[in-house]
Amino acid sequence: MNTVANNLSAGLFTATELTRKKLLTQKIVGIIFGLMVLLILIPLILLVGNLVIKAWPSLTWDFLTDVPKSGMRAGGIWPAFIGTFYLVVFSLLASAPIGILAGIYLNEYAGNNWFTRVVNLAVVNLAGVPSIVHSLFGVGAFVIFAGLGKSVLAASLTIAIMTLPVIIVATKEALSAVPMSFRVACWNVGASKWQTIRTIVLPNSISGILTGVILEVCRAAGETAPIMFTGAVFFKHVQRGDLFPYHPGEQCMALSYHLHTISTQVPGVPEPMLYATAVVLLGFVLVFNSFAVVLRVYMRNRKKW
Amino acid sequence: MSLIRAWSSYKLAEVCIIAATCLTLTGCGGSEKKTATPEKVVIATSGSDTMVNLAQMWAEEYQKVNPAVTVEVAGGGSGVGIRDLIQGVITIANTSREMESAEREQAKQKTGKEPVEFVVAYDALAIYANMKNPIDTITMDDLAGIYGENGPIEKWSQLGIDMKAIEANDEIVRISRQNSSGTYAYFREHVLNKKDFKMGSKDMSGSKDVVELVTKTAGAIGYSGMGYHTDHVKFVKVAAKKGEPGYEPSLDNVLSKKYPLARSLLMFTLGQPDTTTKAYIDWILSPAGQEIVKKSGYVPVANVKK
Structure with missing residues (x-):
């Protein structure tokens, strides 16, 4: 009786030795995990900060919309910027339908048999193939065999092939996040498989699918390897600010390759220009990615579970 | 109700996709029209x-x-x-x-x-050395001795260059090019007499890379086009044979064919x-x-x- 009263007067709890130890461990673990987050933030901040500070003198609107001048040592990067945009759009057009439809088939239609397992295994393995190997495949398949020559089309298709496996995986994941009960309920009111997919499964997973597609294609757009043998050129003149400078059958300049060439092959490029090109490439990917994030948030708000 | 809302969100995505497709299609259409005009x-x-x-x-x-x-x-x-x-x-x-x-x-x-x-x-294929390097002239034979297979020259002291004065390693750092390079092929043909390169050189994939690495490395020697010269690196004069005068890769020396590595x-x-x-x-x-x-x-x- 007494002890209970003592306990009450000292507050409801008196931490025992054991509890204190647990609390301490909890604190330490929390701090360690937090430090890890800081650790990954520091390089990011340093990287972006360093880039922007060094690029600052060159970062103007003119830099983006002007063409390279004086042997690419002055002027802007418009041909490379619009070239990358072309590559992204064309590879999206090629990879999104194929990847999404294949993903739907694998998740919704395919039975669990040896064929599906082989395809899934192939997709996962394909995702692990280095980009330079995809590039060589692109040279063989699109540039030479399909007769596209080195062109925007060949380069976009190479990027598309490179991104396909990841798009398929992203689609499958988004689809399998839709609860099975949704489908079952739909079937039970007499809807066919396709009706269920069209009206229930896709609307509930489209945000995930699109986000995956856009993120992946943008990442690929930042790569140099898949385009350097299939359609990227050192220099090509286009009009300042021209929105349609490239025919799909021609080669184009691209930001990632441009960054590579002006930093390794052109002597005397002012340093701020190099950094500004890197910032624009980074910004390009970030803008497209945030578009995907906005799309996702917008659609998630309409989700019902 | 929820089905309708779900449908409308799906609709929205669909509209997005169709709009994007139309945009890009008109985009291609526009560019095709442009190239269809015979002038471009x-x-x-x-x-x-x-x-x-x-x-x-x-x-x-x-x-x-x-x-x-x-x-x-x-x-x-x-x-x-x-x-x-x-x-x-x-x-x-x-x-x-x-x-x-x-x-x-x-x-x-x-x-x-x-x-x-x-x-x-x-173009003159120029031989580059670091600014601090006291070397002035090199003969074609010495170059072959440095770069060629079984070439005997490994150290600057063998060329009579004292690297201790500039506190650098005596070892010659050989900088070369990747084998798809025409500069590489030219050097192999004219300096090495079509013999192979000595293993262990640093093979760069760009003309500018060679000059940059020589600029940064005190004990380095490299070859690259004369157009890649900067103020932070020096040309080494090249002599056809021992005892003959060495010439810098310059406009006059190339045109008068005095410079032995012109192409x-x-x-x-x-x-x-x-x-x-x-x-x-x-x-x-x-x-x-x-x-x-x-x-x-x-x-x-x-x-x-x-």
């Missing part, structure tokens, strides 16, 4: 890394002379240019070396056309070039085009006024 012509070129900046300057300037012609410039090395030409994916190959007879044969077999050669500029920069087309391409090459050989050669640090072809 594209001349695709690729090849030598030594020439890539020169080719870029030509392309940039030619746009002002003839806005209807767009010149594409790609690098990769002389070997890449020749391969692209044989495969028929480009119009002009820029090379810093002659086309081998095997390559000519291959081009004839694959395309049925004889490659036609144009000498568009001269032609070439353009190749498959068969005689068509009118547009011919006009471009003619412009390159004109005083205006050759002025750019001089500005880029190379030597204009002799038949044009200096």
